[in-house]
Amino acid sequence: MTTTEALVAFALAAGLLTLTPGLDTALVIRTAAAEGPRRAAGAAIGIGLGCLVWGAAASFGVGALLTASEMAYTALKWIGAAYLAWTGIKMILKPRDRFEPGEMKPVDAGPLAALRRGLLTNLLNPKVGVFYVSFLPQFMPADVDPARFGLLLTSIHVVEGLLWFAALIAATVPIAGLLRVPVVVRWLDRVTGGVFVAFGLRLALERR
Numbered sequence: 098m099t100t101t102e103a104l105v106a107f108a109l110a111a112g113l114l115t116l117t118p119g120l121d122t123a124l125v126i127r128t129a130a131a132e133g134p135r136r137a138a139g140a141a142i143g144i145g146l147g148c149l150v151w152g153a154a155a156s157f158g159v160g161a162l163l164t165a166s167e168m169a170y171t172a173l174k175w176i177g178a179a180y181l182a183w184t185g186i187k188m189i190l191k192p193r194d195r196f197e198p199g200e201m202k203p204v205d206a207g208p209l210a211a212l213r214r215g216l217l218t219n220l221l222n223p224k225v226g227v228f229y230v231s232f233l234p235q236f237m238p239a240d241v242d243p244a245r246f247g248l249l250l251t252s253i254h255v256v257e258g259l260l261w262f263a264a265l266i267a268a269t270v271p272i273a274g275l276l277r278v279p280v281v282v283r284w285l286d287r288v289t290g291g292v293f294v295a296f297g298l299r300l301a302l303e304r305r
Contacts, residue, residue, distance in 0.1 A: 098236075098238050099238060100238050100240075100241060100246075103236045103237070103238050104236075104249075104250075104253070106236060107236040107254075108253055108257070110232075110236075111250075111253060112257050115257045115258050115261050116261065120181075120218060120222075120292070120296045121144045121215070121219070121258070122262075122265065123289060123292050123293075124140055124144070124218060124289075125137055125141050125215075125262045125265055125266065126265055126269055127289040128211055128214075129269040129270060130269050130285060131193075132211065133270075134266050134267075134270050135207075135208050136207070136210075136211035137211070137262070137266045137269070138208060138211075138262075138266065139207075139208030139209060139210070139211035139212040139215070140212065140214055140215035141215065141259055141262035141263070141266070142212050142259070143211065143212035143213060143214060143215025143217075143218075143219075144215040144216070144218065144258065145215075145255040145258055145259050146212075146215075146219075147215065147217075147218070147219025147220045147225065148219060148225065148251065148254060148255050148258065149251060150219075151219065151220070151225045151226045151228075151229050151251075152229050152233070152247065152248065152251025152252075152254070152255075153247075153248060153251065154226060155226060155229035155230045155247060155251075156229075156233065156243065156244045156245075156246075156247025156248050156251065157244050170223055170227075174223050174300060174301065175301060176221055177221035177222045177223060177297075177300055178297045178298070178300040178301035179297070180217060180218075180221045180297075181222075181293045181294070181296050181297030181300065182293070182294050182297035182298065182301075184214075184290070185289075185290040185291065185292070185294035185295075185296075186294060187290070188286045188287065188289055188290030188293065189286075189287050189294070192282070192284075192285075192286035192287050192290070193286055194279040194282060222300065224300065229247075229251065233251070236250060
């Protein structure tokens with residue numbers, strides 16, 4: 098496989114995976130609908146940064162620790178599951194009526210809070226690390242530097258993800274007015290919280 102062939106093959110495969118709905122997609126859609134495009138963009142960037150961290154770790158060999166060490170994998174898995182479940186339960190039990198910036202605490206009033214939310218969602222999910230450890234080597238030509246090429250592949254995946262999230266945000270914003278109605282917002286929080294709890298349980302119970 099030549100370098101060009103590897104890049105094209107990875108871009109196609111990663112693109113298909115990007116389009117597959119998951120926790121990241123749910124987070125961006127919910128944030129765009131309920132909190133606006135700026136915060137949704139922050140969440141998307143946070144998710145992308147999380148992918149970059151995991152991709153860099155996998156490229157430089159740190160991610161291999163999760164594959165080799167059951168203890169390291171299990172510890173991070175439970176931390177991630179607890180974070181997702183805690184976030185989801187809060188949204189179910191205490192859904193908001195509206196998302197006006199004036200009602201929110203200053204620490205959670207801007208895109209940086211959404212960025213942090215997206216970043217933590219990815220960093221505390223060991224499946225992302227295992228994905229990169231198992232996926233990237235399949236597209237490594239024999240004559241490349243694995244670390245640099247792995248970072249390049251990760252960057253392609255992140256760019257594809259950001260483009261997809263931008264499309265989702267653009268599609269969601271036109272109906273944001275309806276989704277700001279208090280009863281709709283409450284149920285949006287509850288449904289999204291249920292998704293977070295489900296992903297947390299799945300992460301906790303799923304075997305490697």
